[in-house]
Amino acid sequence: MTPRAETTVARTVAAPRGASWLETIAVHAVFALVVVFFLAPFVWLFTAAFDGRAQAYIRLPEQPTVDNFARIFTEHDFARALGNSVLVAGATMLLDVVAVSLAGYSLSRLDLRFKSWITYAVLLLQTMPLSATMVPIYGLAQALGLRNSYLGLILIHAAIELPFLIWLMKGFFDGVPRYLEEAAWLDGRSKLRALIEIVLPVARNGIGVVAGLSFLAAWSEVLMMIILIDKQDLKTVPLAFYEVLRTRGGYTEVQYGLIAAMGVLYAVPVMAIFFATRRMMVRGLIATSRGL
Amino acid sequence: MARVEYENVSKRFPTQDRAAIDDFTLDVADGELLVLLGPSGCGKTTALRMLAGLEHPDSGDIRIDGKSVVGLEPKDRDVALVFQSYALYPHMSAKDNIRYPLRVKHMNEAERERRVGQVAEMLSLTALLERRPARLSGGEQQRVALARAIVRQPRVFLMDEPLSNLDAKLRTHTRTELKALQRQLGTTTVFVTHDQAEAMTLADRIAVMDRGRLLQLGTPDDLYLRPVNLFVAQFIGSPPMNILAAEVRDGALLAEGTWRLPLPRGIAAKSVSVGIRPEGIELDESSTDAQVGEVLVSEPLGSETIVDVKVGGALVKVRAAPQVRPDPGTRVHLRVDPSAIRLFDTASGSAIA
Numbered sequence: 293m294t295p296r297a298e299t300t301v302a303r304t305v306a307a308p309r310g311a312s313w314l315e316t317i318a319v320h321a322v323f324a325l326v327v328v329f330f331l332a333p334f335v336w337l338f339t340a341a342f343d344g345r346a347q348a349y350i351r352l353p354e355q356p357t358v359d360n361f362a363r364i365f366t367e368h369d370f371a372r373a374l375g376n377s378v379l380v381a382g383a384t385m386l387l388d389v390v391a392v393s394l395a396g397y398s399l400s401r402l403d404l405r406f407k408s409w410i411t412y413a414v415l416l417l418q419t420m421p422l423s424a425t426m427v428p429i430y431g432l433a434q435a436l437g438l439r440n441s442y443l444g445l446i447l448i449h450a451a452i453e454l455p456f457l458i459w460l461m462k463g464f465f466d467g468v469p470r471y472l473e474e475a476a477w478l479d480g481r482s483k484l485r486a487l488i489e490i491v492l493p494v495a496r497n498g499i500g501v502v503a504g505l506s507f508l509a510a511w512s513e514v515l516m517m518i519i520l521i522d523k524q525d526l527k528t529v530p531l532a533f534y535e536v537l538r539t540r541g542g543y544t545e546v547q548y549g550l551i552a553a554m555g556v557l558y559a560v561p562v563m564a565i566f567f568a569t570r571r572m573m574v575r576g577l578i579a580t581s582r583g584l
Numbered sequence: 585m586a587r588v589e590y591e592n593v594s595k596r597f598p599t600q601d602r603a604a605i606d607d608f609t610l611d612v613a614d615g616e617l618l619v620l621l622g623p624s625g626c627g628k629t630t631a632l633r634m635l636a637g638l639e640h641p642d643s644g645d646i647r648i649d650g651k652s653v654v655g656l657e658p659k660d661r662d663v664a665l666v667f668q669s670y671a672l673y674p675h676m677s678a679k680d681n682i683r684y685p686l687r688v689k690h691m692n693e694a695e696r697e698r699r700v701g702q703v704a705e706m707l708s709l710t711a712l713l714e715r716r717p718a719r720l721s722g723g724e725q726q727r728v729a730l731a732r733a734i735v736r737q738p739r740v741f742l743m744d745e746p747l748s749n750l751d752a753k754l755r756t757h758t759r760t761e762l763k764a765l766q767r768q769l770g771t772t773t774v775f776v777t778h779d780q781a782e783a784m785t786l787a788d789r790i791a792v793m794d795r796g797r798l799l800q801l802g803t804p805d806d807l808y809l810r811p812v813n814l815f816v817a818q819f820i821g822s823p824p825m826n827i828l829a830a831e832v833r834d835g836a837l838l839a840e841g842t843w844r845l846p847l848p849r850g851i852a853a854k855s856v857s858v859g860i861r862p863e864g865i866e867l868d869e870s871s872t873d874a875q876v877g878e879v880l881v882s883e884p885l886g887s888e889t890i891v892d893v894k895v896g897g898a899l900v901k902v903r904a905a906p907q908v909r910p911d912p913g914t915r916v917h918l919r920v921d922p923s924a925i926r927l928f929d930t931a932s933g934s935a936i937a
Contacts, residue, residue: 471669471671474636474665475667475671477659478658478663478665479684479688479732494674494675
C-alpha cells in the first residue's frame with residue numbers, strides 16, 4: 293500500500309465522509325478503549341516492577357526503586373532461572389530448526405507415497421490440545437527417565453511445535469525454485485550439501501521465522517515445565533513465578549513487585565529478539581501468507 | 585570432450601497418458617553442437633534432463649563416452665547445465681556463483697582464481713564479479729550462468745533454452761557469441777530450443793522432436809531442403825513451407841483443383857500434399873501460362889518482401905525481392921521452380937518425393 297493510500301484509509305476509518313462530529317468522537321473513543329485494554333498490562337508490568345509496594349492494580353510508584361530486581365536475584369536465584377530458560381528455549385530452537393529443515397524439505401521435494409496424507413496428518417497432530425495428552429506425556433517421560441531433565445523438556449518442547457513449523461517451512465521450501473538445487477547438484481554437490489549451501493540460505497527468512505516461533509513457544513510454555521520439573525536448580529522462569537506465588541505467604545499475600553520484576557526480565561529479551569529480527573520475521577510471514 | 589548416445593530411451597510421467605519420451609535414439613558426436621528442436625511438450629527438455637540425471641528413463645540406455653550414466657547422480661556425470669532461468673544462486677556474488685562448481689573439486693586457491701579470472705575475461709564479466717545476481721541485467725545473468733558452466737570444463741554442455749529470456753536484439757547477438765564460444769572450446773553441446781531460427785543458426789545438426797519422438801535428425805540444410813514429413817516441413821523455415829492439397833491426374837499434379845504443377849517422376853499416390861518453400865515460387869506479371877492468383881497483402885521486411893497470394897481456396901506465401909510490393913487485389917502469375925516441389929502423403933504426413 294502506498295503511504296497516500298494508507299492515510300486515505302486511516303482518514304476514512306477515523307472520520308467517514310459525511311459523518312457527524314459525534315460519530316467521529318464515538319469511533320475514536322472505541323479505538324482508545326481498545327488501545328487501553330491492550331496496553332494496560334504492560335503499563336502495570338513496568339510500574340509495578342519499580343514499585344516497592346506494588347498492587348494488583350496500576351499505580352505510580354511513590355518512590356521508584358530497583359529493590360524488586362535485587363530481591364529476585366538474591367532471594368529467588370532468578371539468574372539461574374533465566375539461564376535455564378535460555379538454555380531450554382535455545383536448544384529447542386536449534387533442534388526444531390534442524391528437524392524442520394529436513395522434514396519440511398522432504399515434504400516439499402521428495403516423491404513420497406501417501407505424501408498428501410502424511411502432510412495432512414502432520415497438521416492434524418497440531419490440532420491436539422496439549423492438556424489432552426498431558427498425562428501420557430508425563431507417563432512417557434517418567435518411563436524414559438526424562439523427568440527433571442533438560443533433555444526431556446527440550447525434546448517435548450521441540451515436538452510440540454514441530455507439526456506446525458514443518459507445515460510452515462514446507463511452504464517456504466515450496467517457494468524456492470527447484471532449478472536452484474538442481475544447479476547445485478550439477479555443480480557437483482550431494483543433495484544434503486545442496487540443501488545446506490543453497491536451499492537453506494535462499495529460504496533463510498523461513499528459517500528465521502521457524503527459529504523465532506520455536507524459541508518463543510519454548511520460552512513461554514508453562515504446563516510441561518510444571519509437570520516435568522520439580523527440582524530447584526532446574527527451574528525455569530515460569531517456575532520461578534510459580535515459586536514466588538507459592539512460597540511467600542501463600543496465595544493471599546502475593547508479592548506483586550517481584551512478579552512484575554520477573555515479568556520485565558522475562559519479556560524484554562524476547563522483545564529485543566523480535567526488534568532485532570523484525571524485518572526478517574515480517575518478510576517471512578508475509579511470504580507464507582501469500583503461499584510464496 | 586565426449587560422445588553422447590541415447591539408445592531406445594522411453595519415459596512416461598505418472599500423471600500423463602502419453603509417453604514424454606518414446607523410443608528415443610540419438611548419437612551426438614564428440615565436439616558437436618546438437619540442437620533438440622520442437623514445440624513445447626515435445627519431450628526435448630525431458631531428454632536433456634535425463635542426460636543431466638535430473639530425470640530417469642523407464643527403459644533404454646544413455647551413455648557418455650561409451651559408459652552408461654543411467655543411475656548416476658547428477659554430481660557424478662561431469663556435465664554442466666545452463667538453465668532457461670539461469671538458476672544463479674541469489675545469495676552469492678557473480679564471482680561466488682562462478683567459483684561454486686570449483687569449490688567441490690580439490691583444486692588449489694591459485695588455480696581456482698586463475699580459472700575464474702580467465703572465464704570472466706572471456707565473457708566480459710570482470711567488472712561485474714562482485715555483484716549479486718539481482719543487480720545484474722538479464723544478459724549479464726545469462727553470461728554468469730554460462731561462465732559457471734564453462735569454468736568447470738565439463739565433458740558435455742547442456743543448454744535448456746538459455747536465450748529465451750533475452751530480448752530479441754541481445755538474443756541474436758548472444759547466439760553468435762555462443763556459437764563462436766562452442767567452436768573455440770570444442771565441448772560437446774546439447775542445446776534445447778523451440779525457436780527454429782535459433783536452431784538453424786547454431787546447430788551442427790538438429791534433432792526435430794514431436795510428442796516424445798525423434799522425427800528427423802540432420803544438418804540444418806537437410807531439414808530445410810528435405811524434411812521427412814509435414815511436421816518438420818512446417819516447423820522449419822520462416823515463413824514456413826506452403827502446403828497445398830493436390831491430386832495426381834493424367835500424369836500431372838493438380839493443386840487446389842486448378843493449379844497445374846510439374847509432377848516428379850514415380851509418384852503413384854492419388855491424393856498428396858504439395859510443399860513449396862516461399863522462395864520456390866516466383867511472381868510473374870507478364871507470363872500467361874502460369875497460375876493466376878490475387879495478392880492479399882505485401883509484407884515488406886527490408887531485405888525481402890513476403891507476398892501473400894490467394895490461389896483458389898489456399899493462401900500461398902511468396903518470397904520476393906524487396907522492391908516488389910504489389911498492392912492488395914493485384915492479379916499476379918505464380919511460377920513454381922520444379923526442383924522446389926516436395927510431396928507428402930496426406931494421410932501419414934511422410935515425404936514421398
